[in-house]
Amino acid sequence: MSTDELDILPKDGRTGRRPGETVVLSAMWALGRKPKEVEARLFWFTQGRGIEDIMVVATQAVPSPAEAGEQEFTFTLPEAPYSCAGQLVSIKWAVELVADGEAARWEFTLGPEGREIALDSGGGTV
């Protein structure tokens, strides 16, 4: 069991985000050794009945990271895919701070109203 510490959180604390919005995150790490790499990754992943799919949308690396440190990361969120929750498929968004195979993760929702789209059964007639 290591005593490594990693953390990443948005500066404004909000988890509901809209497409195209800019997110500023504060990250800190204390690893007890000089890491080879420290980077923040913006990505979406699926959950649910199917095999999980993951897509890293953007990556920002810390140049020459020290044993411990703090860094601010700024990401502009893409237009899609929206966060959604269905019975078979759910799509989640997250930013991970990754250092030498270890990570801290902050999850958020991306949607036109900053909310997750519920894939509930619904109908309608024109």
Added chain:
Amino acid sequence: MMPATGNASLSAGKRVQLTLFFLVFLGMGLAFAGLIVRSAWTNAITYRWAAVPGVMLESRVIPAGASSGSARLEVRYRYQYGGREYVSTRYSQGISTGRDSAAIYRLGELLAPGTSTTAYVNPAQPDQAVLHRENLWSSAIVVFPLVFVAVGAAGLIWAWRPGRTAAGVERPLSSAAGNRDGRLPAVFLFGVFFLFGLGFGIPFVGVPLWHIAGAANWPRVPCRIVSSEVQAHSGGKGTTYSVEVAYRYTIGERTYTAGRYQFMSGSSSGYAGKAAIVARLRPGSAAFCYVNPADPTDAVIERGLTPELGFGLIPLVFMAIGITGMVVMLRRPRTSAAGIPGVRSISRPAVAGGAAAELRPAQSRLGRVLALAFMALFWNGIVSVFVWQAVSHWRSGGLNWFLTIFLVPFVAVGLVLLGAVAWQFLALFNPRARLTSPATLPLGGAAEVTWTLEGRVERLRRLRISLEGREEATYRSGKDTHTERRVFRTVDLLETTEAAAMRNGSARLNVPAATMHSFQSAHNKIVWTLHVRGEIAHWPDLNDEFPLNVLPVAARQ
């Protein structure tokens, strides 16, 4: 924070199960690799032995018995080493490539008594010698058990790799990106299919065809049959048979004995055909054989295409599936053409800029029939080999109950598949729907959809056209891959029982605003389609889908 991912979430029971499973892999691999390495080493050390001249004293081919494998070669030769004379009866030692009877007879001719040869002598123990050193490349067969060793070791490491490393610190989920688009494992799987087909295709199709082509100009020579019999080979999949024959012929001053009936080696099911050949080639009877003018020890009785070559089609099917699968997988786009990762984009947009055009169905009816027919053919083709085995048993007087009962569910599935092909074939004659609409619409967007039904529309009892949003998830269960689908949104455009309204019409399509856009990743999808369903009495229903690309609000055109 989310719970730790991957193997960290394995329960203790599951971990024990996986450990046992991978230990079996590892153990079997190590055991076989050990045996091969030991045998290969025994052969390899003969490469350090001294080569000395020798003379063959005796060489005798012991014909194959009715159930005793292929023919055997017995040799005795004399050689000198360190001023002393020795006699040995050993042909080779260690790893050995299998030789069929034909090769054994040829070897017998090449090592005829009085022939000068080379013996390889162990300098430390000169009474130990061999005539033949197996090619060192034959040791490469150790790669096969090493694959098992690698899978077992990798599986054990994976099962016991720790997950969470400290409070709040996890394994990075994002590191799995790129490994999960499913292409590389699929390409690997199809590659194995291809190599499997190639591995069997070369010896069972390529080599015999090569020989058949080469023997086209060999001279026809009279020969005398020495022995002939049908040899039975018992194996896990039942008894197979081969023609074992030996015959003599004279070229120049010398008489040769050969043991090859045809170029296709090995054995196959079906006793009667082989028995008829053996009845024709009775010992003592005269026959004709074809002899290689460049090497008189090389002869064959049947130099043309034989029914056994038909089995060569099986590896060709594997090769075709493998190569097709690899090409399809490698050509599959990793991200959407729209440039937004995960946002589904129709690969063949019917329109540009949102103009209305005729939509293309998700799958053509003929394509459905052909896909089902291919599946039915593939399934029944494989099952028929085993059914043929069972029938052969039955015709030769025995009934293999275990095989017969075991085959029942497989035959049933094959019949269901054939029924599905017939049912889908009937659907080819259903009325055909033509829909016109923009193929790309944004969430909250609207468009006019027009439809025309061609064919015998009067057979339809009811017609329904609707916009459907569907989630699709592909998952693995054991060795199988399944896709589950669930409709989460339906917007009806038309539901009617009147033939005139069915024949043609139009309706306003309003795409819901507060819902999910089209999405596609390797194993998960959100799919929007215009669905046309028509009920027909006592006939397959009309059931066609036309994909729509629903874009996120921000990506409106």
